[in-house]
Amino acid sequence: MSVQKLAERRADLCHPLIAVPSHDELVEQLFVRDLKQFVNGPLEGVQAELADEEGRSLDKAGSNNGVADLRARMSQHQSFRTWLALKRESQRQLWATVGDSVERQAPQLEALAEIAAPRGSVRTSESFVPPDYILRGDIHLMPGGNAHDDGSLMQGAVMDRGGAVFMLGRNGGMLNDLRGQTAMAHVLTRRPDFTPERILDMGCGIGTSTVPSAQCFPDAEVHGIDVGASILRYAHARAEHLGAPVHFSQQSAERTDFSDASFDLVFSCVLFHETSQAAMFNILAESRRLLRPGGLAVHLEVPLLHDNSDTWVELNGELEAQYNNEPNWRGALTADYMKMMVAAGFGDVMTGYQPTSPAARQGPFRFGAESEGVFRSWFVASGTA
Template sequence: MSERRAQLDHPLIAVPSHDELAEQLFVRDLKLYVMTRIEPVQARIAAAEQKASAGANNTAAALRERMGQHESFSTWLSLKRESQRQLWSSVAASVERQAGDLEDLAAIEAPLGSVRTDPDFAVPDYIRRGDIHLMPGGNAHDDGSILQGAMMDRGGAVYMLGRNGGMLNDLRGQTAMAHVLTRFPDLNPARILDMGCGIGTSTVPAATCFPDAEVHGIDVGASMLRYAHARAEHLGAGVHFSQQSAEKTDFADGSFDLVFSCVMFHETSQAATMAIIAESRRLLRPGGVAVHLEVPLLHDNSDAWVELSGELEAQYNNEPNWRGALSADYRSLFEAAGFSSVETGYQATSPAARSGPFRYGPESEGVFRSWFVASGVA
């Protein structure tokens, strides 16, 4: 196993056997087929249905009822959900087979960073209500091991079809840091906080982009945080992870120079989004910067198919705040929390933050080519 691990982006990620890899690649290709071949057909059917019913009730609910009359629509939804279930099934079997090896690798001697979990931590309702992304056990599952984090790491690479930085899954974190360098080139943060850090795929880019900074990451899942700590150590990053809700942390006022998140809001709630932005403001020193990155699919609910697609994503992939996050007025939310110099727009995807591209503007460059980012100054 050591020879194969030497070829990976980091040694902690689960290494599939030949058969496990074949199954994971099949699931990846099935998901890609569902997304690129079947879904566009549904969009064309929806456009025809909307055109045929012009002047009538054209809400998302009405469109869903009409789409339900098409057999391909039900087939698409079934494949959409089942391919996601198969993803986690194939990854879980591989991770469980390697549980002992992974736990051994997670035992770090003389760590650069730290990890702090809380056995009495109260998991937010929007996390407990369903397994986000259909991952069995969800984001906060904890059995005392690192295995839930290991499953998210390998599963994330398959889920994103390699489009989020390959096995490092760090493209969004790199892009968030590229945004900092684009909008705030003179910022030299001494302390950085990653909210909703998960397994640290966005936290490590912050530590490598600003190597002199003290970097913290918080999330609700103890298993994910233990895995994140070990993963960061193997990547040479000294990060301090702690189990906390981004809505209310135990850090003092003005503790950080940079607070950021990557695709967190759509996994929370509308009330939580407002609380998190307000908490970001509380945690920043005067002149500090908040950067919150989300998926580049924002819309105004004026198109019934776009609205219906959001509802289906929330329902069939357990995304608790998908619709709320993708239709929120982030400028108003930031300003209400007390931020100034607020900007909302799209940051060009960056595989390495300090290499750019440093493009940020009002128009999306396309999914996976740019990410929506809202930022402001405390």
């Protein structure tokens, strides 16, 4: 099959660069998807009920360390230990099945990534050193992690297909762009007539949030930064195939090489829980430094914020950090974003929940204090320069 024919076939799915599984590979991926749904749905529900029973017993005993004591109690149950093993192994199997499929198609994907006259660009550096929290473990258990680079764009291809399977299609289907569309819907909720000239996506990954910003504001100059050279090469080619002229560069969101006051809109999507508590402050300060007067910063996170009043929720966050390699899961989901944004120098700070939007300019344009549920809304903190 010619590269052109292959591109046309892939475009029917969402965009020409995404890895297309064979029949058997698709069956494997769907099995892992269903297994993950079972592990994170009914099986987790059983453990939550068991934790509730154990928690009541600990309350009567007067526990001084609720999370540690609950974990010790839960670890005595075979079902809990089995659930944890399944939680980790199902995630490992996701990347294994996706990785095999991507590796089989590597030559075709590299050929499709050759863009004759790119409108955007990609800039990487061999001397770039990723932050420690990126290097300490493979985030989401993806082999090699976000910063892996072998000179190709295959890590990005694995992240693209794996992300869509991992999100179970609930984050915008195979484009996996619901968060980016929602972030832009929040921008328009705050400022319906906003026309930014320069936009920056911090922690852009393969561009699933960056491209929606370019589509929402087609006259803007759009930039995306991340720590992985491979995923940025893929992001660039992906954006080109989707008709979005984006300039990608390998940088840490904690400190970029852009000039002061050089962007009208700076945003991130689910970045903070993959960093560190110190990095969160640095990233907020950097996003403030980069904003022009009157500019807007928007930082979107998973809508699972809590105040540590529920011991099972707190323990589950600890398990997510450990068993899915989410380095700052607990820190990001218990932070006071209002105080952090104000401390970083933002004005007119708003924190709350933005309903998901499949297309930013179609809304819904409402924002409130209550979550509408996972995948139905996202937590957003935003402020102005």
